[in-house]
Amino acid sequence: MPKMSFENHIMTQFDEELEEIRTQLMEMGGKVEQQLKNSIQAVIKANSKLAEEVIKEERLVDEMEVDIDEACILIIARRQPAASDLRFVMMVTKAINDLERIGDEARKIANHAVILSEQDGTSQGYKEVRHLGDSVCGMLADALDAFARFDVDAAMKTLEEDAQVDLDYKSALRELVTYMMEDPRSIGRAINVLWVVRSLERIGDHAKNLCEQIVYVVKGKDIRHQ
Amino acid sequence: MVKRVIMREATVAENTAKDPKSTSKQNLEVDQAQTTVGNCFCDNPKMSMRNVNVYYGDKQAIQDVSVDVAKNEVIAMIGPSGCGKSTFLRSLNRMNDTVDGCRVEGEVLLDGDNIYKQNLDVVELRARVGMVFQKPNPFPKSIFENIAYGPKIHGLADSRVDLDEIVENSLKKAGLWEEVKERLHQPGTGLSGGQQQRLCIARAIAVSPEVILMDEPCSALDPIATARIEELIEELSQNFTIAIVTHSMQQAARVSSRTAYFHLGKLIEVNPTEQVFTMPEHQLTEAYITGRFG
Numbered sequence: 001m002p003k004m005s006f007e008n009h010i011m012t013q014f015d016e017e018l019e020e021i022r023t024q025l026m027e028m029g030g031k032v033e034q035q036l037k038n039s040i041q042a043v044i045k046a047n048s049k050l051a052e053e054v055i056k057e058e059r060l061v062d063e064m065e066v067d068i069d070e071a072c073i074l075i076i077a078r079r080q081p082a083a084s085d086l087r088f089v090m091m092v093t094k095a096i097n098d099l100e101r102i103g104d105e106a107r108k109i110a111n112h113a114v115i116l117s118e119q120d121g122t123s124q125g126y127k128e129v130r131h132l133g134d135s136v137c138g139m140l141a142d143a144l145d146a147f148a149r150f151d152v153d154a155a156m157k158t159l160e161e162d163a164q165v166d167l168d169y170k171s172a173l174r175e176l177v178t179y180m181m182e183d184p185r186s187i188g189r190a191i192n193v194l195w196v197v198r199s200l201e202r203i204g205d206h207a208k209n210l211c212e213q214i215v216y217v218v219k220g221k222d223i224r225h226q
Numbered sequence: 227m228v229k230r231v232i233m234r235e236a237t238v239a240e241n242t243a244k245d246p247k248s249t250s251k252q253n254l255e256v257d258q259a260q261t262t263v264g265n266c267f268c269d270n271p272k273m274s275m276r277n278v279n280v281y282y283g284d285k286q287a288i289q290d291v292s293v294d295v296a297k298n299e300v301i302a303m304i305g306p307s308g309c310g311k312s313t314f315l316r317s318l319n320r321m322n323d324t325v326d327g328c329r330v331e332g333e334v335l336l337d338g339d340n341i342y343k344q345n346l347d348v349v350e351l352r353a354r355v356g357m358v359f360q361k362p363n364p365f366p367k368s369i370f371e372n373i374a375y376g377p378k379i380h381g382l383a384d385s386r387v388d389l390d391e392i393v394e395n396s397l398k399k400a401g402l403w404e405e406v407k408e409r410l411h412q413p414g415t416g417l418s419g420g421q422q423q424r425l426c427i428a429r430a431i432a433v434s435p436e437v438i439l440m441d442e443p444c445s446a447l448d449p450i451a452t453a454r455i456e457e458l459i460e461e462l463s464q465n466f467t468i469a470i471v472t473h474s475m476q477q478a479a480r481v482s483s484r485t486a487y488f489h490l491g492k493l494i495e496v497n498p499t500e501q502v503f504t505m506p507e508h509q510l511t512e513a514y515i516t517g518r519f520g
Contacts, residue, residue, distance in 0.1 A: 008518045080476055082503045082515040220505030 029144040035106040040133035042113035054110035061103035091217040105199040125193035128172035139207040159211035165204035264497035278332035302482030309488040319355035356430035360442040362422035364414030376433040400428035420451025440470040
């Protein structure tokens with residue numbers, strides 16, 4: 001299996017274009033990671049200012065997606081990439097979609113953070129948010145690291161963490177339902193927390209998709225839905 | 227890694243050019259290190275090549291190539307200039323016989339019979355294994371005569387009516403009939419490049435060949451004429467077995483079901499086309515089709 005590298009094309013401009021979309025993807029990944037962390041902090045610390053910032057900055061993530069998408073289309077049109085280059089470009093077009101969706105979920109979390117910060121009440125469910133938030137932030141960071149190094153082993157390890165996130169999500173749901181049954185007045189608030197938890201679970205799925213794409217780009221093997 | 231392999235190969239090639247004998251041992255080592263990867267063989271071969279070596283004088287152009295071409299398949303041969311793909315193609319209907327100092331070793335079987343056996347009628351062989359060249363080369367005769375010439379000398383037509391029918395059918399199969407039916411007796415050289423190439427294909431199929439060899443059939447044509455020929459290749463593959471040498475990797479990807487990659491006279495990889503262009507098995511194939519050398 002050839003090592004992933006963008007070097008040594010006869011057209012050095014092609015090397016640069018591939019490196020450029022890789023760099024842009026890493027930047028987008030970094031931005032999305034920051035958005036996610038901030039949105040979780042906004043919920044836990046009831047920091048509506050931070051939440052507003054996340055909502056405002058989501059536009060930047062969208063713009064990054066559009067830019068990278070355009071760069072990929074241009075590469076396909078101009079260079080007709082094949083083999084590892086083709087897999088890489090296709091992977092990037094899918095990965096930015098997942099990253100953009102993670103950005104969307106972070107914005108949704110931030111929206112709920114604003115609502116929660118305006119409501120009086122306990123911090124019931126925040127323990128679950130923190131726990132699940134740490135897990136999916138870790139997954140996303142590991143997935144992006146694995147992408148930066150084209151590290152299949154790390155991607156596979158990260159991918160497996162999603163099963164635990166799903167279990168934690170279910171147990172968080174049970175906790176929240178228990179709170180609601182104990183005190184029906186908390187239902188409105190608990191539902192907001194529930195949406196946050198739900199978004200975190202979805203982010204885990206998107207991070208898993210990123211890992212699957214890394215395996216595809218390096219090994220050429222499609223491991224989705226297995 | 228890829229770079230290192232190419233450099234090693236390049237050094238061997240340079241040495242071979244300087245003194246073929248002194249590096250024979252080194253060549254052998256490279257040979258052993260690189261057997262063809264992928265699926266070279268198939269269940270229903272139309273042509274089978276076994277351990278084919280081609281020499282131009284002292285220079286070895288093809289090294290120990292073994293591969294099958296299946297019935298009614300389109301196999302594309304790609305590789306950098308001078309890798310031997312055209313030489314190999316020409317050895318499939320003994321076109322190399324016409325080249326001074328060219329020697330072919332090994333077996334080339336057509337339906338199980340070695341085409342290099344003694345006393346074989348080469349003219350008959352070339353009627354069974356036709357060829358289309360890079361530059362359209364119609365005879366300086368009328369369109370009709372271009373097509374009719376082959377069937378006449380091979381005795382395929384008993385009467386003028388038969389001949390008319392063969393000409394019409396061949397032109398129809400080559401997708402040229404509608405464009406030339408009104409001017410069959412005008413010179414073939416008066417047609418456009420794309421039309422001339424289709425005329426040559428019509429001429430090749432007029433003698434009812436079993437295999438058609440195409441040596442960069444579109445390299446002198448514009449994209450629209452190229453698209454017509456590619457469409458034609460797809461249609462012809464219903465009835466004929468086609469081996470095509472092309473410099474255009476996109477063309478190989480579009481028209482072939484299997485792709486063979488040649489490098490410095492060796493067959494490096496043969497695999498289904500979709501695999502070669504998405505996940506090639508050999509790193510040299512990968513390096514070539516991603517544009518890292520050529």
